[in-house]
Amino acid sequence: MPEQDPGILAQDVRRRFGAVEAVRGMSLTVPRGEVTALVGPNGAGKTTLLLMLATLLAPDSGHLRVAGLDPATDADAVRARIGWMPDVFGVYDQLTAREYIGFFAEAYRIPAGTARERVAELLELVHLAEFAEQPVHVLSRGQKQRLGLARALVHRPEVLLLDEPASGLDPRSRVELRDLLRAQAREGTAVLVSSHILTELEEVADRVVFVDRGTTVSEHAIGELGTHRRTWRVRALEGDLPAALDRRGVEHGEPTPSGVDVLLESEQAAADLLRDLIADQVRVVSFAPAGNHLESAYLAFTEERR
Numbered sequence: 001m002p003e004q005d006p007g008i009l010a011q012d013v014r015r016r017f018g019a020v021e022a023v024r025g026m027s028l029t030v031p032r033g034e035v036t037a038l039v040g041p042n043g044a045g046k047t048t049l050l051l052m053l054a055t056l057l058a059p060d061s062g063h064l065r066v067a068g069l070d071p072a073t074d075a076d077a078v079r080a081r082i083g084w085m086p087d088v089f090g091v092y093d094q095l096t097a098r099e100y101i102g103f104f105a106e107a108y109r110i111p112a113g114t115a116r117e118r119v120a121e122l123l124e125l126v127h128l129a130e131f132a133e134q135p136v137h138v139l140s141r142g143q144k145q146r147l148g149l150a151r152a153l154v155h156r157p158e159v160l161l162l163d164e165p166a167s168g169l170d171p172r173s174r175v176e177l178r179d180l181l182r183a184q185a186r187e188g189t190a191v192l193v194s195s196h197i198l199t200e201l202e203e204v205a206d207r208v209v210f211v212d213r214g215t216t217v218s219e220h221a222i223g224e225l226g227t228h229r230r231t232w233r234v235r236a237l238e239g240d241l242p243a244a245l246d247r248r249g250v251e252h253g254e255p256t257p258s259g260v261d262v263l264l265e266s267e268q269a270a271a272d273l274l275r276d277l278i279a280d281q282v283r284v285v286s287f288a289p290a291g292n293h294l295e296s297a298y299l300a301f302t303e304e305r306r
């Protein structure tokens with residue numbers, strides 16, 4: 001039964017706080033086995049939506065299903081199936097990191113023997129094994145963030161909800177978070193992650209849902225975002241790159257140490273230009289979109305809606 005349902009299905013969900021309509025008609029699907037990014041400006045309603053999915057806030061209206069169940073009427077069953085990592089979360093300061101995860105393992109009724117192994121495995125996974133016996137309050141912000149992630153994973157949830165999980169993480173921890181979320185998706189988990197850090201989202205997400213002022217604006221596969229007109233940066237070891245571009249009638253920017261920018265209509269045009277440059281004996285060492293797809297799509301979308 002729930003195996004066939006998407007991880008999350010929301011249709012025209014609404015939630016108001018007094019005069020503020022925080023969520024006014026959001027619809028989205030979060031498939032299992034994929035990472036979906038929830039992207040939008042401050043105040044767009046991302047956290048409000050996540051709180052409703054996590055059973056912590058009731059919607060005023062609309063249709064919501066998490067792992068095939070209604071979070072408003074079946075909260076306990078939904079909680080057993082979701083892992084929730086809020087943007088700000090409390091930790092029990094006096095517990096050690098091991099006790100902290102162990103406490104949640106017990107709350108999810110994982111048998112003691114299995115729980116011990118699971119806790120050790122999670123401490124390794126989030127690189128906190130060396131802090132296992134330290135009280136939680138001595139952990140840094142990023143370490144607490146990783147502890148929160150371990151806590152969210154303790155019961156092997158079907159659906160993972162993460163609100164700004166990368167904030168406070170150093171670059172290595174972000175790469176590790178990305179790998180971990182990909183691994184979760186590979187195992188079939190439906191992952192929904194809200195973030196402002198678009199460079200990292202592009203590498204982790206399969207799909208993106210743009211939200212603004214309480215509504216979902218559009219949903220895209222990340223792969224689709226790169227197919228439109230955009231700037232590419234080309235760098236060559238030797239050979240006269242600007243002259244080769246001029247010969248081919250390709251408009252370009254001034255050469256800089258990081259390369260020469262060219263504006264191309266499509267990925268097809270990029271592939272053709274690369275082939276031509278190589279045929280012209282230009283020794284190309286890099287040829288890639290300048291900036292990132294998600295960021296340029298986000299900027300284009302917020303510009304349109306100003």
Ligand SMILES: Nc1ncnc2c1ncn2[C@@H]1O[C@H](COP(=O)(O)OP(=O)(O)OP(=O)(O)O)[C@@H](O)[C@H]1O
Nearest residue numbers: 017020021022040041042043044045046047048049
């Ligand atoms: N408990 C509340 N009471 C009153 N207004 C609220 C409450 N929670 C959220 N809001 C309002 O609802 C709107 C959406 O807030 P929300 O926190 O969901 O946005 P967000 O997209 O998560 O923003 P950010 O990216 O800044 O975290 C905002 O205008 C916010 O002020």
